[in-house]
Amino acid sequence: MKSFACGDVVPGCEAVWVCSTEDEILASLAGHAGSAHGIHDVSAEMVKTVQEAITTVS
Template sequence: MPRFGLRGSRVEQFASIPCLVSVLRSIVKSFACGDVVPGCEARWVCSTDDEILVNVAAHAADTHGLVELPADVVQAVHKAIVPVS
């Protein structure tokens, strides 16, 4: 008889990714880097603005060479975060 559950499912495969785990619980916020940096195609969907900012900060350092996010960039990110239904 087949067993039903999350073990071995796509949910379990991504359970170690904090932002995605939050998304699986409840999709509430989205941010596209291209809204602040034209041409960038990176996107995030997370539960909170703070989760998005953590991911954006890591992306900005790795991809755009910004070790620290200037206040105007943080403000632009906040303005570009949109709710997802």
């Protein structure tokens, strides 16, 4: 399983995802970024930052 805490990238955000794949997290995050943070265009650089913050959990 993969886990991502939005707070690792956006200080103060408490959203956390645990999904079976990194792609699922990125898909969920796209909606969250728009609704919670007003980010409607997730840049490649942002995706890279998120990927680096994703941790593997068992």
